[in-house]
Amino acid sequence: LILLEDIKKIYGSGPTQVNALSGVNLKIREGEFMAILGPSGSGKSTLMNIIGCLDRPSEGRYLLDNIDVSGMKDDDLASIRNKKIGFVFQMFNLLPKQSALGNVMIPLLYSGVDARERKERGLQILRKMGLEGRWHHRPNELSGGECQRVAIARALINRPSIVLADEPTGNLDTRTGEEIILLFKRLNKDEGVTLIMVTHNPEIANEASRRIYVKDGKIVEDTAP
Amino acid sequence: LILLEDIKKIYGSGPTQVNALSGVNLKIREGEFMAILGPSGSGKSTLMNIIGCLDRPSEGRYLLDNIDVSGMKDDDLASIRNKKIGFVFQMFNLLPKQSALGNVMIPLLYSGVDARERKERGLQILRKMGLEGRWHHRPNELSGGECQRVAIARALINRPSIVLADEPTGNLDTRTGEEIILLFKRLNKDEGVTLIMVTHNPEIANEASRRIYVKDGKIVEDTAP
Ligand SMILES: Nc1ncnc2c1ncn2[C@@H]1O[C@H](COP(=O)(O)OP(=O)(O)OP(=O)(O)O)[C@@H](O)[C@H]1O
Numbered sequence: 495l496i497l498l499e500d501i502k503k504i505y506g507s508g509p510t511q512v513n514a515l516s517g518v519n520l521k522i523r524e525g526e527f528m529a530i531l532g533p534s535g536s537g538k539s540t541l542m543n544i545i546g547c548l549d550r551p552s553e554g555r556y557l558l559d560n561i562d563v564s565g566m567k568d569d570d571l572a573s574i575r576n577k578k579i580g581f582v583f584q585m586f587n588l589l590p591k592q593s594a595l596g597n598v599m600i601p602l603l604y605s606g607v608d609a610r611e612r613k614e615r616g617l618q619i620l621r622k623m624g625l626e627g628r629w630h631h632r633p634n635e636l637s638g639g640e641c642q643r644v645a646i647a648r649a650l651i652n653r654p655s656i657v658l659a660d661e662p663t664g665n666l667d668t669r670t671g672e673e674i675i676l677l678f679k680r681l682n683k684d685e686g687v688t689l690i691m692v693t694h695n696p697e698i699a700n701e702a703s704r705r706i707y708v709k710d711g712k713i714v715e716d717t718a719p
Numbered sequence: 720l721i722l723l724e725d726i727k728k729i730y731g732s733g734p735t736q737v738n739a740l741s742g743v744n745l746k747i748r749e750g751e752f753m754a755i756l757g758p759s760g761s762g763k764s765t766l767m768n769i770i771g772c773l774d775r776p777s778e779g780r781y782l783l784d785n786i787d788v789s790g791m792k793d794d795d796l797a798s799i800r801n802k803k804i805g806f807v808f809q810m811f812n813l814l815p816k817q818s819a820l821g822n823v824m825i826p827l828l829y830s831g832v833d834a835r836e837r838k839e840r841g842l843q844i845l846r847k848m849g850l851e852g853r854w855h856h857r858p859n860e861l862s863g864g865e866c867q868r869v870a871i872a873r874a875l876i877n878r879p880s881i882v883l884a885d886e887p888t889g890n891l892d893t894r895t896g897e898e899i900i901l902l903f904k905r906l907n908k909d910e911g912v913t914l915i916m917v918t919h920n921p922e923i924a925n926e927a928s929r930r931i932y933v934k935d936g937k938i939v940e941d942t943a944p
Pocket residue numbers: 628631634635636637638639640665666667730731737739757758759760761762763764765766809
């Protein structure tokens with residue numbers, strides 16, 4: 495499903511150059527639940543953004559469903575991404591002027607769903623996240639963990655076949671975090687959604703069927719057989 | 720040191736009113752290390768913002784060092800805050816157009832330190848956080864955990880006597896997180912800094928000398944004798 499060959503990501507040049515990724519080779523099969531661990535600054539989010547077609551590698555090849563997306567144009571990249579991938583950002587990336595409902599409905603705008611159904615599905619998924627009483631709040635009127643749950647709802651609303659979650663429970667208390675992990679596990683087990691999750695939480699990492707460790711822009715360990 | 724009497728915080732009115740805090744009574748002594756736990760949306764950050772003089776209560780009294788700050792004017796509140804309190808925000812609140820060093824030096828601007836010493840102390844505390852190689856990066860050129868460490872450095876640079884940290888390790892891997900907790904513990908044990916920390920991390924909560932649990936805007940449990 496996902497094939498990365500010798501992927502590099504370089505920021506800047508000269509003395510301030512940062513090799514955020516320096517040669518990553520990775521194969522991910524459909525339906526896997528893979529956890530990504532590693533120290534702060536090691537390149538996990540950079541790797542996630544490339545897998546999620548939100549950023550292009552500086553070098554290397556990326557095949558998604560056998561399509562070479564490495565050098566694709568922005569529009570083509572965006573349409574592949576919107577159809578197949580749900581992305582939960584580490585910093586949420588919510589639109590500040592939209593309500594929780596407005597934010598959650600955005601992926602449905604791209605897939606041509608009509609206004610009535612957008613609102614219905616938006617409220618439904620917010621209810622699933624325990625946020626029905628907050629649907630009208632803007633991000634600055636929500637707690638950190640509530641923002642995180644809006645970001646998760648937005649990623650799942652379009653029923654993507656691949657979900658990329660960058661530390662989805664960092665701002666959640668243990669119980670809310672466990673509910674979210676249960677939800678992700680069910681998506682993976684029952685609906686076959688491929689799940690790729692950056693986490694610092696050992697409990698989440700233990701739930702995954704595969705773990706990779708990133709350090710200094712390289713994969714240093716991989717529990718795949 | 721800190722005395723909260725029947726503190727309330729109300730957002731909005733009518734059917735959409737949110738009672739973020741509904742009657743909080745709390746006494747904190749100098750030199751305590753108190754952890755604040757509770758579900759997402761329960762009012763922890765709202766409580767922290769009031770203790771940190773960043774927000775005013777809707778009702779109730781707040782005495783800081785025997786000074787009634789409940790109804791103080793913005794300027795007086797800001798000068799008390801800058802002198803006594805270091806605040807680590809849950810969402811970091813870094814200035815996007817400033818480098819890591821620029822962000823860390825800001826509290827020193829308010830306390831009249833000259834440019835050369837500001838830069839020296841800024842680089843020193845960034846080095847302590849393991850960020851010397853990133854001092855010139857802006858927030859959008861830093862990882863999530865690197866941003867979090869810049870926010871911690873900014874809170875500590877002015878050697879405040881009270882440090883309020885709202886989930887300071889949510890974006891850090893286990894090892895970096897443990898180093899930060901060790902740093903906070905040393906500040907509390909060796910320098911007598913009063914430490915008030917919101918956390919979802921049981922390891923941090925265990926290190927604290929006192930734990931309070933917030934639920935639906937009230938303190939439901941307090942381990943203080
Ligand atoms: N400006 C606002 N207007 C309306 N409601 C608000 C506003 N700010 C916060 N709230 C609500 O007040 C409640 C408490 O928010 P707070 O940020 O204190 O929670 P928290 O305990 O810090 O949660 P978390 O652990 O998720 O960070 C939340 O339910 C939130 O939706």
